Amino acid sequence: MAGEVVLLDAYVSMFGMRVRIALAEKGIQYEYKEQDLSNKSSLLLQMNPIHKKIPVLIHNGKSVCESLIIVQYIDEVWKDKSPLMPTDPYKRAQARFWADFIDKKIYDSGRRIWTTKGEEQEAAKKEFIDCLKLLEGELGEKPYFGGESFGFLDVALIPFYSWFPTYEKCGNFNIEAKCPKLVAWAKRCVQKESVAKSLAESDKVYDFALQMKQRLGIA
Amino acid sequence: MAGNDVKVLGAWPSPYVMRPRIALNIKSVAYDFLEEQFGAKSELLLKSNPVYKKIPVLIHDGKPICESLIIVQYIDEVWNSGPSILPSDPYDRAIARFWATYIDDKWFPAMRGIAAAQGEDAQKAAMEPVVEGLVLLEGAFKNCSKGKKFFGGDKIGYLDIALGCFLGWMRVTEKLNNVKLLDEAKTPGLYKWAEDFCADSSVKDVMPSTDKLAEAAKVILAKIRAQASS
Numbered sequence: 001m002a003g004e005v006v007l008l009d010a011y012v013s014m015f016g017m018r019v020r021i022a023l024a025e026k027g028i029q030y031e032y033k034e035q036d037l038s039n040k041s042s043l044l045l046q047m048n049p050i051h052k053k054i055p056v057l058i059h060n061g062k063s064v065c066e067s068l069i070i071v072q073y074i075d076e077v078w079k080d081k082s083p084l085m086p087t088d089p090y091k092r093a094q095a096r097f098w099a100d101f102i103d104k105k106i107y108d109s110g111r112r113i114w115t116t117k118g119e120e121q122e123a124a125k126k127e128f129i130d131c132l133k134l135l136e137g138e139l140g141e142k143p144y145f146g147g148e149s150f151g152f153l154d155v156a157l158i159p160f161y162s163w164f165p166t167y168e169k170c171g172n173f174n175i176e177a178k179c180p181k182l183v184a185w186a187k188r189c190v191q192k193e194s195v196a197k198s199l200a201e202s203d204k205v206y207d208f209a210l211q212m213k214q215r216l217g218i219a
Numbered sequence: 220m221a222g223n224d225v226k227v228l229g230a231w232p233s234p235y236v237m238r239p240r241i242a243l244n245i246k247s248v249a250y251d252f253l254e255e256q257f258g259a260k261s262e263l264l265l266k267s268n269p270v271y272k273k274i275p276v277l278i279h280d281g282k283p284i285c286e287s288l289i290i291v292q293y294i295d296e297v298w299n300s301g302p303s304i305l306p307s308d309p310y311d312r313a314i315a316r317f318w319a320t321y322i323d324d325k326w327f328p329a330m331r332g333i334a335a336a337q338g339e340d341a342q343k344a345a346m347e348p349v350v351e352g353l354v355l356l357e358g359a360f361k362n363c364s365k366g367k368k369f370f371g372g373d374k375i376g377y378l379d380i381a382l383g384c385f386l387g388w389m390r391v392t393e394k395l396n397n398v399k400l401l402d403e404a405k406t407p408g409l410y411k412w413a414e415d416f417c418a419d420s421s422v423k424d425v426m427p428s429t430d431k432l433a434e435a436a437k438v439i440l441a442k443i444r445a446q447a448s449s
Contacts, residue, residue, distance in 0.1 A: 064313045066320055076309040089296040093284045
């Protein structure tokens with residue numbers, strides 16, 4: 001079950017952060033290998049030949065790709081500690097549905113907030129907030145999406161919190177004002193050690209975004 | 220498993236809708252198939268899937284589950300005394316999920332590109348990523364099947380369902396565009412697998428005939444082309 005665990009990742013990636021959090025929740029020792037995505041390593045290309053993307057988990061030499069698939073894999077292999085998926089099949093389906101929604105909608109609209117301007121940016125901001133509001137509805141009065149304990153959907157979403165200040169600065173808006181319950185949930189999550197040590201520092205995320213904007217030729 | 224009120228909201232031509240139907244057949248679970256009319260969404264659909272307003276939706280004891288692959292996993296977990304759909308080993312499960320995601324995120328959108336392509340050159344170009352994808356999937360088939368009939372081994376599993384549901388549309392595409400997608404020389408494993416999949420008892424009754432699908436395709440393809448050129 002234990003064996004060798006290696007994570008190919010990039011510091012500011014929300015997808016990578018999901019895996020870091022899951023590994024921390026389970027208390028798994030692993031080797032972290034930061035990847036330079038502008039100059040992809042042969043290890044990355046060998047371990048994820050189809051997408052050439054991070055994160056990649058390498059467990060006993062075998063690679064697992066796609067962040068949500070990796071988190072479920074970790075949850076299933078190290079099943080005796082801190083279970084992340086709910087036990088009830090309907091709740092599991094709901095958790096998967098909303099995690100997939102985050103990937104389809106939140107990532108994309110968030111990205112457009114810091115990479116576009118004008119009307120396109122305004123549309124992105126609106127879509128982003130609308131999606132967060134839907135998630136607020138799903139959270140309801142629960143402390144975590146997982147209920148009383150931190151779970152799969154919490155893991156899926158919380159990394160985006162490290163990007164909120166970047167979205168806010170680039171988009172000139174305040175997320176907490178629009179989605180106070182969601183931000184309250186996020187602040188609760190970062191109290192957890194597994195989350196606090198896995199999330200990238202927001203300043204560093206912002207620096208990264210500024211560098212990317214320069215590189216992409218976006219003002 | 221309390222109660223057994225199972226409904227599938229869908230439409231017979233949709234490959235995504237086929238997925239939960241095959242899964243329910245594997246588990247021998249009876250269900251009501253509520254067909255949506257093409258071009259008009261029912262109140263029940265809008266209420267059951269307010270986020271995407273899309274089919275399929277599984278409604279089990281009044282509770283909706285959306286997104287075809289999520290529905291298949293749900294079916295596997297609820298009716299767990301029937302034959303398993305997901306592999307039992309966590310690594311094999313991760314691999315099955317990986318390829319199913321690849322099919323939905325990369326391969327099928329490329330397949331839709333063939334329909335949208337106007338003219339022979341565009342169609343040839345559109346076919347390339349689809350055929351390349353099938354070569355990758357041939358590799359996956361070799362690794363997952365380990366010499367057996369299906370991705371899932373002796374019996375149909377998650378990845379068989381994820382890819383197999385598109386066979387009807389693949390055959391229609393081959394017929395209408397006069398091209399070959401599943402080539403016996405290039406992808407011999409998948410070529411044989413396709414026959415075995417379509418012949419399976421869980422699939423036979425929900426896989427429409429190529430002719431029937433070709434008729435429905437003409438209407439749908441016209442729509443895709445209109446969307447692509449707008």
